[in-house]
Amino acid sequence: SQKIEQNSEALNIQEGKTATLTCNYTNYSPAYLQWYRQDPGRGPVFLLLIRENEKEKRKERLKVTFDTTLKQSLFHITASQPADSATYLCALMTGGTSYGKLTFGQGTILTVHP
Amino acid sequence: GAVVSQHPSWVICKSGTSVKIECRSLDFQATTMFWYRQFPKQSLMLMATSNEGSKATYEQGVEKDKFLINHASLTLSTLTVTSAHPEDSSFYICSVQYRGRGNTIYFGEGSWLTVV
Numbered sequence: 001s002q003k004i005e006q007n008s009e010a011l012n013i014q015e016g017k018t019a020t021l022t023c024n025y026t027n028y029s030p031a032y033l034q035w036y037r038q039d040p041g042r043g044p045v046f047l048l049l050i051r052e053n054e055k056e057k058r059k060e061r062l063k064v065t066f067d068t069t070l071k072q073s074l075f076h077i078t079a080s081q082p083a084d085s086a087t088y089l090c091a092l093m094t095g096g097t098s099y100g101k102l103t104f105g106q107g108t109i110l111t112v113h114p
Numbered sequence: 115g116a117v118v119s120q121h122p123s124w125v126i127c128k129s130g131t132s133v134k135i136e137c138r139s140l141d142f143q144a145t146t147m148f149w150y151r152q153f154p155k156q157s158l159m160l161m162a163t164s165n166e167g168s169k170a171t172y173e174q175g176v177e178k179d180k181f182l183i184n185h186a187s188l189t190l191s192t193l194t195v196t197s198a199h200p201e202d203s204s205f206y207i208c209s210v211q212y213r214g215r216g217n218t219i220y221f222g223e224g225s226w227l228t229v230v
Contacts, residue, residue, distance in 0.1 A: 032217070043120075043207045043221035044158070089157060100146055100211035102219065104157040 002027040006090060006105040014113055019077040021108045023090035026071060028103075030092040033066055033073050038087045038107070047088075048075075080112045117141050118210050120222035127198055127229055134194045135225045137164075137208030143188035144210045149181075152205040152224075164191040164208075198229040 007022040023033070031052055036044035050057045050066040050073070057064045063076040077084050087109050091102040119138045127133045137147055145166045150158040162183055163171040170183035180202075182194040195202050207224040211217060 034219070036221075041205075041224070041226070043118075043224045046218055046220065049217065100209075100219065101148060101160055101163060102158075102209070103160070106157045 002103075004028070004090065004092060004103060004105040006088075006108045008108050009106070010109045010111070012111045012113065013080055015080060015082060017080055019080050019084070019110055019112070021075040021088050021090075021110070023073040023075070023105055024071060025092060028071075028092055028094065030094055032093040033064075034091045034093065034102070035062075035064055035073075035075050036089045036091060036104075038089055040087075044089055077110075080110075082112045082114050085111050116223070117212070117220040118208065118222040120206075120208060120225050122225055123223060124226035125228070127227070129199055129229055130197055132194055132196045133198055133227060134192055135206055135208075135227070137191045137193070137210075137222055139189045139210045142210075142212055144191075144212075145188065146211065147185060147191040148209045148211075149183065149191070149193050150207045150209065152207060154205075158207060161193075164193075195227065198227070200229045203228045 004025045013019050032049055034049045035047045038044045048057050048064045050064050061078045065074045087107045089107045090105045121136045147164040149161045151161050152158045160173050161176045164183045164185040166185045166188055172178045180196055185191040205224050205226055209219050209221045211219045
């Protein structure tokens with residue numbers, strides 16, 4: 001069966017450190033993998049998208065890697081700040097007739113302590 | 115500013131009544147919108163794909179007669195929860211994919227439904 005797993009339900013780190021979140025999937029062939037931030041009671045906000053033929057993407061303090069052999073994506077926040085505290089969701093989009101439809105992981109709650 | 119707008123942000127209704135939630139694409143026309151549901155401490159689950167001018171496509175296990183979707187214009191999709199029950203209480207979120215911006219998907223702010 002198809003599964004998307006974000007390995008940590010919660011991650012606590014100290015301000016200034018790098019947060020690394022993991023997303024693993026099975027029985028999918030995603031065309032795109034995306035990362036979103038969700039604050040309590042709000043809709044998800046898009047952060048980064050990486051395509052199946054890309055290995056790494058960066059945006060400011062954020063970095064995403066995508067390994068289609070391992071079926072894994074890593075999401076890094078460098079120089080983390082308390083304002084980065086939120087739930088981070090990975091999501092797969094398989095493309096084709098499913099274009100635009102996202103399948104989400106369960107999320108990792110990140111808390112950055114001052 | 116917001117690209118996708120949802121209304122209402124929250125609603126409380128009595129069991130057995132129907133509730134309509136609107137999703138508007140503010141910046142561009144959208145032939146396709148998506149409706150998700152999120153229960154507390156759980157992730158988003160896709161309910162259906164809303165297609166402008168045609169019937170919505172529902173995911174497995176989602177009752178199409180209970181969750182009525184209407185996509186009558188290129189900027190508006192509505193989700194009506196009919197004969198709502200307490201177990202329908204959830205956070206309902208819509209999304210729109212903007213192909214003109216690198217396929218970025220924008221989500222609305224969500225609508226909290228509480229059925230009492």
